[in-house]
Amino acid sequence: MSSENDTPEPPEQLALIRESVRRAKVPKAKPRTWRGAALAKELPVARVLVDKGVLHLDRYFEYAVPEELDAAAQPGVRVRVRFGAGSKNVRDGRREGGGLIDGFLIERVAEAEYQGPLAALAQVLSPEPVLDPELLGLTRAVADRYAGSLADVLQLAVPPRHGKAEAREFPAPPPAPPAPEPGSWQRYERGPNLLASLAAGGAPRAVWTALPGPEWAGEIARAVQATLASGRGALVVVPTVRLAARVDAALREALGEGQHALLTADAGHQRRYSEWLAVRRGAVRAVVGTRAAMFAPVRNLGLVVVWDDGDAHHSDDRAPFPHVREVLELRATRDKCGFLLGSWSCTVEAAQLVRSGWAGAVAAPREAVRQVAPLVRTVGDLDVARDEAARAARLPSLAWDVARAALRDGPVLVQVPRRGYVPRLACQECRTPARCRHCAGPLEARAATGVLACGWCGREEAHWHCAECGGTRLRAQVVGARRTAEELGRAFPAVPVRTSGREQVLDTVSAAPALVVSTPGAEPVAEGGYAAALLLDGWAMLGRPDLRAGEDALRRWIAAAALVRPQEAGGTVVIMAEPTLRPVQALVRWDPAGHAVRELADRAELGFPPVSRMASVTGAPEALRDFLGAVELPPDAEVLGPVPLPRARRTGPAPQEDPGERFLVRVPPGSGAALAHALKQAQAARMARGGTEPVRVRVDPPDIG
Numbered sequence: 001m002s003s004e005n006d007t008p009e010p011p012e013q014l015a016l017i018r019e020s021v022r023r024a025k026v027p028k029a030k031p032r033t034w035r036g037a038a039l040a041k042e043l044p045v046a047r048v049l050v051d052k053g054v055l056h057l058d059r060y061f062e063y064a065v066p067e068e069l070d071a072a073a074q075p076g077v078r079v080r081v082r083f084g085a086g087s088k089n090v091r092d093g094r095r096e097g098g099g100l101i102d103g104f105l106i107e108r109v110a111e112a113e114y115q116g117p118l119a120a121l122a123q124v125l126s127p128e129p130v131l132d133p134e135l136l137g138l139t140r141a142v143a144d145r146y147a148g149s150l151a152d153v154l155q156l157a158v159p160p161r162h163g164k165a166e167a168r169e170f171p172a173p174p175p176a177p178p179a180p181e182p183g184s185w186q187r188y189e190r191g192p193n194l195l196a197s198l199a200a201g202g203a204p205r206a207v208w209t210a211l212p213g214p215e216w217a218g219e220i221a222r223a224v225q226a227t228l229a230s231g232r233g234a235l236v237v238v239p240t241v242r243l244a245a246r247v248d249a250a251l252r253e254a255l256g257e258g259q260h261a262l263l264t265a266d267a268g269h270q271r272r273y274s275e276w277l278a279v280r281r282g283a284v285r286a287v288v289g290t291r292a293a294m295f296a297p298v299r300n301l302g303l304v305v306v307w308d309d310g311d312a313h314h315s316d317d318r319a320p321f322p323h324v325r326e327v328l329e330l331r332a333t334r335d336k337c338g339f340l341l342g343s344w345s346c347t348v349e350a351a352q353l354v355r356s357g358w359a360g361a362v363a364a365p366r367e368a369v370r371q372v373a374p375l376v377r378t379v380g381d382l383d384v385a386r387d388e389a390a391r392a393a394r395l396p397s398l399a400w401d402v403a404r405a406a407l408r409d410g411p412v413l414v415q416v417p418r419r420g421y422v423p424r425l426a427c428q429e430c431r432t433p434a435r436c437r438h439c440a441g442p443l444e445a446r447a448a449t450g451v452l453a454c455g456w457c458g459r460e461e462a463h464w465h466c467a468e469c470g471g472t473r474l475r476a477q478v479v480g481a482r483r484t485a486e487e488l489g490r491a492f493p494a495v496p497v498r499t500s501g502r503e504q505v506l507d508t509v510s511a512a513p514a515l516v517v518s519t520p521g522a523e524p525v526a527e528g529g530y531a532a533a534l535l536l537d538g539w540a541m542l543g544r545p546d547l548r549a550g551e552d553a554l555r556r557w558i559a560a561a562a563l564v565r566p567q568e569a570g571g572t573v574v575i576m577a578e579p580t581l582r583p584v585q586a587l588v589r590w591d592p593a594g595h596a597v598r599e600l601a602d603r604a605e606l607g608f609p610p611v612s613r614m615a616s617v618t619g620a621p622e623a624l625r626d627f628l629g630a631v632e633l634p635p636d637a638e639v640l641g642p643v644p645l646p647r648a649r650r651t652g653p654a655p656q657e658d659p660g661e662r663f664l665v666r667v668p669p670g671s672g673a674a675l676a677h678a679l680k681q682a683q684a685a686r687m688a689r690g691g692t693e694p695v696r697v698r699v700d701p702p703d704i705g
Contacts, residue, residue: 034120035096040070043108046121050083050103053152053319055684058143060106064118073121076129076136078161079105080122095119104131104154128166130158130280134335135297141330144673146699147615147680148320156316157295165274170283174259179229180222184215190362191219198226198303198338205332205359207350208342209593211372212562214525216342217243220305221250223340224286228255232302232337233285237294237324239311240521241266242507247288247307255286263289263296291316294327303338304328310347310555311521315702323700325349344562344592345555348548348603351596352610363593373590374533374564374571377402378579395491399534399574403515406532407495409570411514413523413533415560416484417540425452427466428473434464445474484536485517500524520556529565531572538577538584547608547704554583554595561587609700613672615679616701618645618662623693631682633665634674640664664704675699 047060063081065073073079082098095117102125112118131154139153179199185191190206197204210216220236227234238244241264251260261275261284278284280297287296291314306314306328314324325341332339339359341350353359379396395403406412425434425443434443436454443464444455452461452474465472489497497515500506506524509516516524520541541553557575565571577584586595604611617627624642633639641663667675679697686695 034064034066034068034122037120038067039120040065040067040073042070043110045109045112045118046073046079047106047109048079048081048103048121049106049150049154050081050101051151051155052083052101053149053155054687055149055680056688058149058151058684061103062112062114062118064120065108066120069121069124072124072127073105073108074127074129075105075107076131077105077127078125078130079103080125082119082122106131106136126161126163126166128161128277130161132280132297135295138295138327138331138334141334142322142327143320144680145326145330145676146320146322147676147683147697148322152319153322156292156318156322159273159276159292160269162270162273165270165277168274168277170278170281171258173282173285176231177225177228177255177259180225180254183222184219185222187211187368188362188364190360194340194362195222195226198223199229201230201232201302203302203332203336203338205339205353206341206362207346207354207359208340208362209346209364210342210344211364211368212344212374212558212564212566212590213372213529214246216307216344217246217250218254220247220307220340220342221254223303223305224251224260225254227303227338228259228285230302232300233298234287234303234305235293235296235298235301235328235331236286236288236305236307237314237328238288238290238307239313241290242505243307244288244290245507251286251288258284260284260286260288261296263287263293265290265292291324294322294324294331301331301335301337303340304331305340305342308343308345308555308559309341309350310343310345310552312702321698321701323702326700329353343555345551345558346592346596347555348551348596348600349610351593351600355597355600361593369590371568372566374561374573375567376561376573376575376588376590378584378588379574379576380578380580384576395488395534395536396576399536399576400491402532402572402574403492403534406530406570406572407492407513407515409513410511410528410531410565411509411516411526413526413530413560413563414484414488414515414517415523415533415535415556416517416519417537417556425474427469427471429466429469429471432466432468434474435467436461485515488515488517518560520560523560523563525563529569529571530563531565531570533560533564533573535560535573535575535577538575542577542581542583547603548702550581550583551596551599554586554592557583557587558590558592607666607668609704612669613667613675613700614704615665615675615697615699616662616704617665617679617695617697618660619695620693621661623691623695624661624663626691627682627686627695628663630685631678633678634667634671636668636671637675637678638666640666672699 044065046063046065048063049060080100080102083101084098100122135157139157140150143150143153182192182195185195194204194206224234224236236247238247244264248262261279263272263275279287282299285299287293287298306324309325316322354361377398379398384396403412425445426432436443436459438459441454443452443461446453452464485497485499492515495513495515497517500516500518500522505522509524509526511527535557542549561573564573575584575587582595586592642661645660645662665675676699683697
């Protein structure tokens with residue numbers, strides 16, 4: 001039955017509908033399989049590194065190149081392929097099926113080594129050749145050194161693609177600047193010679209102990225300018241975004257706008273990739289950035305610089321955990337370019353570079369150090385015991401007097417080793433640490449409510465009592481930054497108190513009198529320098545159960561003290577730590593290099609890194625036993641352990657549910673490559689067998705206890 005409103009379909013539309021139905025009945029090939037498509041006439045086989053970070057797939061896979069993709073499928077471009085189809089899913093001589101996965105086209109060859117049918121490249125994602133032979137060689141060397149996969153290293157080295165950034169046209173590279181004057185490098189005995197060598201096209205290697213003060217960024221800029229003057233490129237890597245901004249400003253002042261690129265993780269997807277492309281295409285020849293910039297593809301590299309190599313930010317927290325210092329050493333060796341490792345302090349690894357003759361020392365004479373360093377005074381346990389004020393208040397009398405006098409002339413920096421309110425608590429009567437009844441974790445007072453809670457499992461403790469003496473009153477073992485700020489605010493009511501830490505990091509403060517309470521690494525720069533600095537609870541840094549505790553404590557103290565005015569201008573630093581300890585003595589004498597040399601001698605006697613190479617392997621006990629039974633270690637390898645992991649290194653809600661263990665493998669110099677290869681092969685074989693329990697391998701771990 002029809003209605004008077006019904007109108008017949010026009011014949012053209014009916015024909016179009018019939019044609020669409022007819023075409024829908026014809027079976028279609030799966031997208032991007034290139035079924036039946038002709039292959040490239042020349043070099044029809046592409047070797048591809050797929051983006052699979054598992055070790056047993058750390059090799060190249062071969063794919064056929066369709067003729068339509070011949071022009072775009074060039075070495076170094078990003079591609080998409082089908083992976084995991086299996087050898088049975090073959091149609092018309094072409095393997096099909098599997099999931100789509102991204103990868104890099106490594107090379108094109110005439111014949112495949114694989115004798116079976118090949119799958120075709122599914123897609124060329126971009127014609128931009130982001131992986132050149134130099135970057136491929138560097139990333140492969142890093143993967144081999146750290147027993148990791150090439151795909152994992154490339155994820156760190158090549159930023160994600162952004163189409164708008166690739167469409168941008170970059171200008172021609174700027175002309176080389178003139179060679180700079182030595183400037184403040186004249187304060188160092190070999191400073192002018194270093195700049196002259198760089199400007200002449202040389203490749204000096206130096207470990208530079210910088211003088212305290214803000215001049216370090218400008219001195220790095222002069223070294224970069226000298227390198228650019230020789231027609232080469234330069235790369236600077238610093239640990240944090242704040243420090244990168246300071247070097248960025250110094251480079252703009254020295255070179256002008258548009259002369260360098262800034263590569264940091266917080267720059268945003270498009271901007272970071274755009275800056276990276278400007279470096280790869282040669283539009284800029286100088287780069288400053290944080291950790292990921294260590295792989296920046298600088299053309300004709302003439303100098304690599306790393307600042308403050310002891311900072312934990314330089315060690316990547318993603319597999320295979322490369323360290324900036326080691327990667328830049330590789331680049332300096334491979335590219336035969338200059339190497340500059342600078343810091344206010346000095347690590348044991350830096351001292352080893354000088355001791356081995358690989359690099360030379362650049363330092364100021366003692367007279368120059370005394371002219372710019374502040375006066376350092378100590379407050380030890382005996383001083384505190386005699387000081388009535390120290391037992392009743394946060395500050396001993398000496399620190400109180402220094403702060404009160406310094407506040408007349410400017411700001412005072414107060415460094416507290418821990419953030420928060422009251423990070424660690426103990427019994428008021430017997431000083432036994434307060435522990436959780438469920439997991440034995442440390443109890444902490446939450447800032448918002450004051451409620452006791454475990455720092456490991458998070459359970460609240462409403463009715464705590466001491467297991468040793470039965471006491472119910474608590475005291476602070478280590479007072480956090482916020483609690484310190486509150487107490488100082490009450491002690492100096494007329495002085496503003498500012499905090500800088502994890503929640504809010506200040507970059508700069510004015511020259512007006514103020515108390516600036518900061519955790520290590522978050523100290524803001526004061527205009528004209530701080531009038532004084534108070535380094536509280538030094539024992540908390542020195543008491544860490546770690547081989548690097550003394551070195552790291554000295555590095556953090558010097559980083560804070562370097563922001564203080566010279567002694568001639570009244571600058572004073574007060575440290576609460578035992579004055580007889582080696583790191584404290586090094587701070588008083590302002591001799592970080594001497595401390596590193598003595599630490600290196602102790603480690604050499606004990607066979608610890610960097611004199612030896614070491615790797616850590618962590619996991620469940622059963623998985624570790626299987627791994628140890630399968631790995632073929634070098635003959636000179638020594639296995640230490642296994643030992644239970646400290647709770648801070650474990651994952652899981654409670655120690656009872658996470659019986660993690662670790663063993664260390666130590667080899668003498670010259671066997672590090674063999675150790676990394678053995679661990680990588682064992683881990684790859686274990687993954688291929690489908691091992692379910694995770695085992696984590698880390699070569700050259702920064703923390704070995």
